[in-house]
Amino acid sequence: MNPSVRFAVSVLVGVTVGIVSARYMTTEQSPLFTDQYGNWKNWPVAGNPANNPYTQAKFIANGRLPEHFSEVLTFYRDRDDSGDKLTEDCSYVMSIERPTARRWSISLTGNASNTRQLLTQDDVISEDRKVVVELSASPQPGNWLQMSNAASPHVVFRLYDGDTITAQGPSGGGTLGLPSLKRVSCS
Amino acid sequence: MTSTRSFWALFTVLTAIAAHLCYILFVPSQQFQTKLETILAENGVNTLTRAIPGTAAASIAEYPDELTYALCLFDLSTGPLRINARVPDQYWALEVYNQRGGTIYTLNDKQAPRKQFSLYLYDDDPDPEAIVNAANSVGSSINSITVLTGTKTGIVVIRSAAANRLESARSAEALQHTSCSLASN
Numbered sequence: 001m002n003p004s005v006r007f008a009v010s011v012l013v014g015v016t017v018g019i020v021s022a023r024y025m026t027t028e029q030s031p032l033f034t035d036q037y038g039n040w041k042n043w044p045v046a047g048n049p050a051n052n053p054y055t056q057a058k059f060i061a062n063g064r065l066p067e068h069f070s071e072v073l074t075f076y077r078d079r080d081d082s083g084d085k086l087t088e089d090c091s092y093v094m095s096i097e098r099p100t101a102r103r104w105s106i107s108l109t110g111n112a113s114n115t116r117q118l119l120t121q122d123d124v125i126s127e128d129r130k131v132v133v134e135l136s137a138s139p140q141p142g143n144w145l146q147m148s149n150a151a152s153p154h155v156v157f158r159l160y161d162g163d164t165i166t167a168q169g170p171s172g173g174g175t176l177g178l179p180s181l182k183r184v185s186c187s
Numbered sequence: 188m189t190s191t192r193s194f195w196a197l198f199t200v201l202t203a204i205a206a207h208l209c210y211i212l213f214v215p216s217q218q219f220q221t222k223l224e225t226i227l228a229e230n231g232v233n234t235l236t237r238a239i240p241g242t243a244a245a246s247i248a249e250y251p252d253e254l255t256y257a258l259c260l261f262d263l264s265t266g267p268l269r270i271n272a273r274v275p276d277q278y279w280a281l282e283v284y285n286q287r288g289g290t291i292y293t294l295n296d297k298q299a300p301r302k303q304f305s306l307y308l309y310d311d312d313p314d315p316e317a318i319v320n321a322a323n324s325v326g327s328s329i330n331s332i333t334v335l336t337g338t339k340t341g342i343v344v345i346r347s348a349a350a351n352r353l354e355s356a357r358s359a360e361a362l363q364h365t366s367c368s369l370a371s372n
Contacts, residue, residue: 010195014202021203022210051289053211060288061215063222064249065344068293071280103278103348105253118252120350158250160278 026058028076028154033058039083040075040157040178075157078110080183086155088147090186091136094155096179098129103160106133106179108145110152117145135181155181216287222246223286223342227260233268235259235345235367247344255349255358259367261308263339266371268308270343273364274299275357278348283308283334285341292334304330307370310339343367 001009024030033054034041043058043066045051059066067074078086086092094106099121106124108117124131124143134140135155137147147153157179225243230236238244238256248256261268272281279296294306312335345365347358 006195007198010199011202014199015206017199018203018206018208019210022207022214025211026215056288057211057215060219063219063246065247065282065284065288065342066290067280067346068282068290071282071293071295105250105350107250107253116250116252118350120253122351158253 022057025054026061028078030054030058037075037178039077039079039081039181041077042073042075044069071160073159075159075178076154077157077181078152078154080181082183084183086135086147086150086153086181087186088137088150088153091134091138091140091147091184092181093184094133094135094179094181096131097177098126098131099159099177101159101161105156105158106145107156107158108135108147108150109154109156110150115148119143119145133179134184136184219288220286223260226258230260232260232262233367233369235270235362235365237362253348253350254346255355255362257345257362257365259343261341261343261367263308263310263336266369267313268343269366269368269370269372270306270308271364271366272299272304272306272345273361274302274304275347275361277354277357279358279361280346281306282344282346283336283341284344285336285338291336291338291341294332300330300332303364304332306332306334308334308336308343310336 025032028034028041033043033045033052035044043055045055055066080086080092096106103121105118105120107119119133124133126132126143131143133143133145135145135147135153139146145155222243226236226247229243235257236242236244236259238248238251238258240251244258245251245256247258248254259268259270270281274296277296279299281294282290283292285291313333345362347361348354349358
């Protein structure tokens with residue numbers, strides 16, 4: 001092969017691989033800079049002045065300013081407890097012991113209309129400490145998050161409260177009691 | 188032949204590493220800088236702006252249905268910045284960032300000294316007399332906090348709970364009594 005063609009091919013392949021890998025490393029799917037708790041993921045150094053350039057890039061590339069990890073912990077998941085991808089063709093049940101954080105929220109993103117289904121600690125109905133939320137395309141009684149035209153459903157769980165996070169967070173060695181997410185049925 | 192192949196393979200790998208690092212280090216910060224310039228053109232500097240849907244400022248809000256966002260792009264080249272803040276009876280947080288989105292300082296409603304306080308941003312170690320003068324200046328709250336940013340420019344973001352009407356009303360009321368301006372003003 002002609003050396004100048006080799007040069008062009010090498011540069012093209014190198015630049016493409018470099019950029020694609022960089023973009024991948026700043027997505028929620030990236031395994032290197034996320035902490036994994038079952039099927040929940042968290043960017044542990046979000047908001048930390050000493051964070052790495054990948055975490056920084058993940059947020060600012062989207063024009064977002066990350067909340068400091070001592071203020072809010074945000075967990076993401078796109079798989080159920082069995083490890084299968086969430087899909088709008090199935091319905092799911094999420095359950096959790098009511099978190100001790102003074103404020104928390106569960107939401108569903110990835111709907112085609114880009115609308116976010118949100119439940120906060122004030123919205124959920126629960127008779128005892130156990131909170132059950134159903135995720136499905138069709139309406140359900142009780143706590144329900146609608147999976148409407150969801151191309152890539154993601155569940156987001158947010159815990160506010162520096163004290164709770166410090167005491168129970170990953171660095172505190174305790175358990176945050178993250179919700180379970182079980183598939184119920186599929187159409 | 189083998190050494191030629193090895194050379195081009197190594198060249199490709201090094202090109203990939205260089206492109207990867209250039210992308211990570213420069214592209215997101217450049218994208219963010221462009222966004223900040225848009226916000227600056229829309230709202231100006233050293234002034235508090237509520238992130239209302241449809242505005243450039245709103246684009247920094249990751250959870251707009253959960254929180255109210257207000258921001259102040261600051262430039263300390265002509266003097267310290269003063270934020271007079273009102274803290275509502277609910278979740279509230281103030282965070283100071285540098286131009287690259289790194290956190291410099293954070294404060295929440297539980298840590299705030301009072302429901303109304305002043306926060307001063309200095310880019311470098313100020314003269315102690317300047318701190319006293321600023322704290323005693325007209326418009327300053329009796330409770331004040333001094334923060335050294337180590338940078339002349341950055342962003343202050345105030346987030347407050349807004350998941351329902353009551354929370355939104357409390358946030359709006361608090362923001363009405365919150366301001367961001369040069370301390371000399």
